Amino acid sequence: xxxxxxxxxxxxxxxxxxxxxxxxxxxxxxxxxxxxxxxxxxxxxxxxxxxxxxxxxxxxxxxxxxxxxxxxxxxxxxxxxxxxxxxxxxxxxxxxxxxxxxxxxxxxxxxxxxxxxxxxxxxxxxxxxxxxxxxxxxxxxxxxxxxxxxxxxxxxxxxxxxxxxxxxxxxxxxxxxxxxxxxxxxxxxxxxxxxxxxxxxxxxxxxxxxxxxxxxxxxxxxxxxxxxxxxxxxxxxxxxxxxxxxxxxxxxxxxxxxxxxxxxxxxxxxxxxxxxxxxxxxxxxxxxxxxxxxxxxx
Amino acid sequence: xxxxxxxxxxxxxxxxxxxxxxxxxxxxxxxxxxxxxxxxxxxxxxxxxxxxxxxxxxxxxxxxxxxxxxxxxxxxxxxxxxxxxxxxxxxxxxxxxxxxxxxxxxxxxxxxxxxxxxxxxxxxxxxxxxxxxxxxxxxxxxxxxxxxxxxxxxxxxxxxxxxxxxxxxxxxxxxxxxxxxxxxxxxxxxxxxxxxxxxxxxxxxxxxxxxxxxxxxxxxxxxxxxxxxxxxxxxxxxxxxxxxxxxxxxxxxxxxxxxxxxxxxxxxxxxxxxxxxxxxxxxxxxxxxxxxxxxxxxxxxxxxxxxxxxxxxxxxxxxxxxxxxxxxxxxx
Numbered sequence: 001x002x003x004x005x006x007x008x009x010x011x012x013x014x015x016x017x018x019x020x021x022x023x024x025x026x027x028x029x030x031x032x033x034x035x036x037x038x039x040x041x042x043x044x045x046x047x048x049x050x051x052x053x054x055x056x057x058x059x060x061x062x063x064x065x066x067x068x069x070x071x072x073x074x075x076x077x078x079x080x081x082x083x084x085x086x087x088x089x090x091x092x093x094x095x096x097x098x099x100x101x102x103x104x105x106x107x108x109x110x111x112x113x114x115x116x117x118x119x120x121x122x123x124x125x126x127x128x129x130x131x132x133x134x135x136x137x138x139x140x141x142x143x144x145x146x147x148x149x150x151x152x153x154x155x156x157x158x159x160x161x162x163x164x165x166x167x168x169x170x171x172x173x174x175x176x177x178x179x180x181x182x183x184x185x186x187x188x189x190x191x192x193x194x195x196x197x198x199x200x201x202x203x204x205x206x207x208x209x210x211x212x213x214x215x216x217x218x219x220x221x222x223x224x225x226x227x228x229x230x231x232x233x234x235x236x237x238x239x240x241x242x243x244x245x246x247x248x249x250x251x252x253x254x255x256x257x258x259x260x261x262x263x264x265x266x267x268x269x270x271x272x273x274x275x276x277x278x279x280x281x282x283x284x285x286x287x288x289x290x291x292x293x294x295x296x297x298x
Numbered sequence: 299x300x301x302x303x304x305x306x307x308x309x310x311x312x313x314x315x316x317x318x319x320x321x322x323x324x325x326x327x328x329x330x331x332x333x334x335x336x337x338x339x340x341x342x343x344x345x346x347x348x349x350x351x352x353x354x355x356x357x358x359x360x361x362x363x364x365x366x367x368x369x370x371x372x373x374x375x376x377x378x379x380x381x382x383x384x385x386x387x388x389x390x391x392x393x394x395x396x397x398x399x400x401x402x403x404x405x406x407x408x409x410x411x412x413x414x415x416x417x418x419x420x421x422x423x424x425x426x427x428x429x430x431x432x433x434x435x436x437x438x439x440x441x442x443x444x445x446x447x448x449x450x451x452x453x454x455x456x457x458x459x460x461x462x463x464x465x466x467x468x469x470x471x472x473x474x475x476x477x478x479x480x481x482x483x484x485x486x487x488x489x490x491x492x493x494x495x496x497x498x499x500x501x502x503x504x505x506x507x508x509x510x511x512x513x514x515x516x517x518x519x520x521x522x523x524x525x526x527x528x529x530x531x532x533x534x535x536x537x538x539x540x541x542x543x544x545x546x547x548x549x550x551x552x553x554x555x556x557x558x559x560x561x562x563x564x565x566x567x568x569x570x571x572x573x574x575x576x577x578x579x580x581x582x583x584x585x586x587x588x589x590x591x592x593x594x595x596x597x598x599x600x601x602x603x604x605x606x607x608x609x610x611x612x613x614x615x616x617x618x619x620x621x622x623x624x625x626x627x628x629x630x
Contacts, residue, residue: 138316141580141587143542146560150321150576153564154328230441237443238549238561250443257447257550264451271444278439286435 024215027291034287040280044273048096060090062245072265079269082252083259084245088266091247092273098248100277102163103229110167111221114174119205121175122182122213133179136172144169148231152240162241166231170224177220181213188212215292222285226278233274249274299595299602301609306588309625317580318370322363325569331355335567336379370577376570378563385574388559395465395555399547400540403475407482408533415490415529419498420517430487437484442543446477446550463552474551478543482536489532493525500524527598534590538583 028034051057065085073080079088117136121129139147148165155161185191186209194204233250235241242248244255249270256267332353333346350356354365369376375385418430453473454462461470497503498521506520507513548557556575563571595602 134312135316138313138320138580141313141317141538141583142320142576143538143579143583145542145545146576146579147324149545149560149564150572151324153567153572154324154326156329226439230439233441234443234546238546240561240564250441253441253444253447260447260451261455264455267444267447267451271441271447274441274444275439278441279435282435282439 024291028287031287031291033283034291037280037283037285037287040276041284044096044277044280045100048093048100051090051093051097055087055090055093057090057094060087062086062247080263080265082255082266083263086247088252088269091252092249092269095247095249095252095270096273096277098159098242098246099229099233099274100225102159102232103225106163106167106228106232107170107221107224109163110170110224111174111217113167114171115178115217117171118175118178119182119209122179123186123201123205123209129179132175136175139168140172145231145234148235149240152235157240157243159242162232162235165235166228169231170228174217174220174224177216178213181216182209185209185212216289219285219289219292222281222288226281226285230274230278299605299609302595302605303588303592306591310584310588313584314581315367318367318577319363321573321576321580322366325573326359326362328567328569330567332379332569335569366573375574375577378571379568380566385570388571389556389574389578392554392556392559395553396541396544396548396557399471399474399478399544399553399555400537402471403478404482404533404537404540406475407479407486407536410479411483411486412490412529415487416494416517416522418487419491419494422495427491430491434484434487434491437480437487440480442477442480443546443550445480446473446547449473449477450550465553465555470551470553474544474547474553477550478540478547481543482533482540485532485536486529490525490529493528494521497521497525527594530590530593530597534586537586541579541582 063086065081068077068081068085069083071077071081071085077087077089079092082088082091117132121132148169151165151168152161155164191204191208194208199207229249232241233248233253236248236250237254239254242251244251252270253267256263256270259266331346331350332355333349334341336349337346347356354362357365366376373386375389377383378385378388381388414426414430414433418424418427421427449460450462450473453460460472461467462473464470498517500521502524503516503521506516511520544553544555545557545560547553548555549561552558556579560572560575562568563575595605
């Protein structure tokens with residue numbers, strides 16, 4: 001009887017182990033801070049996404065209305081108005097659209113580029129590895145924000161150049177993380193099996209190497225969105241990023257800096273928006289890392 | 299050990315060449331020729347061409363790159379477009395401000411980050427741990443420029459305790475140092491906590507405790523010493539980030555350091571100056587990482603032994619320099 005029970009228990013354990021994706025997902029659901037991160041991020045994204053339903057872009061964010069400048073928070077203007085009489089709440093919402101989109105787009109592109117380089121370096125090793133990693137080390141040695149500044153300066157402060165500037169910063173770290181993840185699975189038995197039945201390297205990478213090494217990359221990507229948002233806000237803050245009158249959080253902060261004596265409240269809202277977004281992404285990333293590899297959790 | 303250092307120095311060479319290439323390529327994308335930038339949009343084309351010729355801008359890209367590399371190795375980074383002084387002089391005259399800022403803020407982040415990290419690891423799941431990890435998470439997401447504004451608001455405008463711009467006294471450095479230190483505190487704290495958690499569970503710490511050594515000595519002598527290596531790396535990497543972060547801090551607090559110079563020269567499209575600064579910062583970072591690798595050997599005899607072993611095999615297989623040069627040839 002006891003033996004039978006044990007067998008059933010073991011069988012259950014084996015069955016549970018069979019779907020690792022589901023297991024990771026369940027662990028993620030049980031992680032409190034990760035859930036807080038997901039909920040916060042969803043709220044922010046949804047608010048920015050449905051901003052057009054609540055406020056009008058041209059009327060509230062762009063059009064200057066000098067009669068209404070520096071209004072305190074009221075039911076009509078939830079966060080008050082800025083130096084040009086524009087509604088701060090509306091500008092925060094639309095700023096979220098820009099910041100989050102830019103953060104995601106630049107992370108996506110740099111993940112694809114850095115990931116490809118990392119896979120090549122990790123899977124083939126030797127010469128390709130040496131060349132790619134040497135170049136990545138060189139990029140890494142250039143201080144990120146200064147490199148981004150140089151790129152924006154050379155190409156001009158446009159949004160697409162801003163994306164290029166920050167995504168180059170993150171390529172080396174994506175390449176490194178992908179490379180070490182790929183090396184971790186490159187010697188696995190299933191890869192060897194795939195090699196023995198003469199699967200093409202392209203197929204091996206796409207079907208076996210990538211799915212099994214994606215975890216750390218996704219964790220890094222979620223944190224990288226936050227890094228990118230902060231870097232772009234920083235560049236806009238010193239006037240080298242998004243240009244006025246576009247509502248962007250960093251730019252709003254630099255405008256608030258001008259009027260810090262008259263209306264200090266102006267700088268709290270964009271700052272809080274950046275902090276909450278970055279915090280939610282970092283919490284989610286941390287939780288995902290714990291869920292992917294419970295051994296790492298201290 | 300000496301062989302290891304020499305080899306690492308030689309290996310810096312291709313990295314430096316690659317950095318120069320990247321920086322040169324990026325800055326060469328700037329629209330307009332140097333002559334046009336110097337003389338302004340209304341100048342005669344003849345004069346513009348004359349200046350371009352003088353600066354060698356009429357040569358093809360690779361020729362200019364080779365010229366620049368040769369000049370860099372001679373220690374000549376060119377002349378600025380606007381003041382017409384050597385770039386390297388401008389950098390050296392501005393460097394002390396940035397260097398002080400970086401060193402002080404790194405020191406500040408170490409004295410806060412390391413003890414907090416150690417205590418949160420030793421008393422895991424206690425209130426200190428909870429506060430420490432929360433602090434680490436928060437500091438990592440607070441934008442430095444926003445925090446700078448908050449500090450200015452409270453300490454300069456409300457309390458009138460600290461000056462908000464300039465660098466004439468040591469008081470001027472207080473807020474910039476705190477602001478620059480924030481991200482470094484977060485990463486040093488995290489790293490210290492993680493490595494301490496690992497070492498504190500290791501067998502030799504258990505042995506030390508079993509011997510009845512007092513807890514303070516176990517923590518700081520047995521555990522911390524062994525947890526120090528990754529922390530040293532993180533501190534070194536943070537030096538790089540801190541130097542980069544000074545750009546924003548210096549522009550907010552109007553500290554006349556390299557960061558402010560970077561922004562001003564970017565606004566003026568002073569390309570040789572921008573290139574010079576980026577190159578200077580990158581070289582500094584490379585040298586610091588090299589120093590840390592060497593420091594590793596002195597902190598951990600095991601690592602020194604591997605370095606020495608490698609050196610010995612290298613000497614056995616042929617002269618060390620020949621191998622290094624062959625290796626560089628293969629890379630370039």
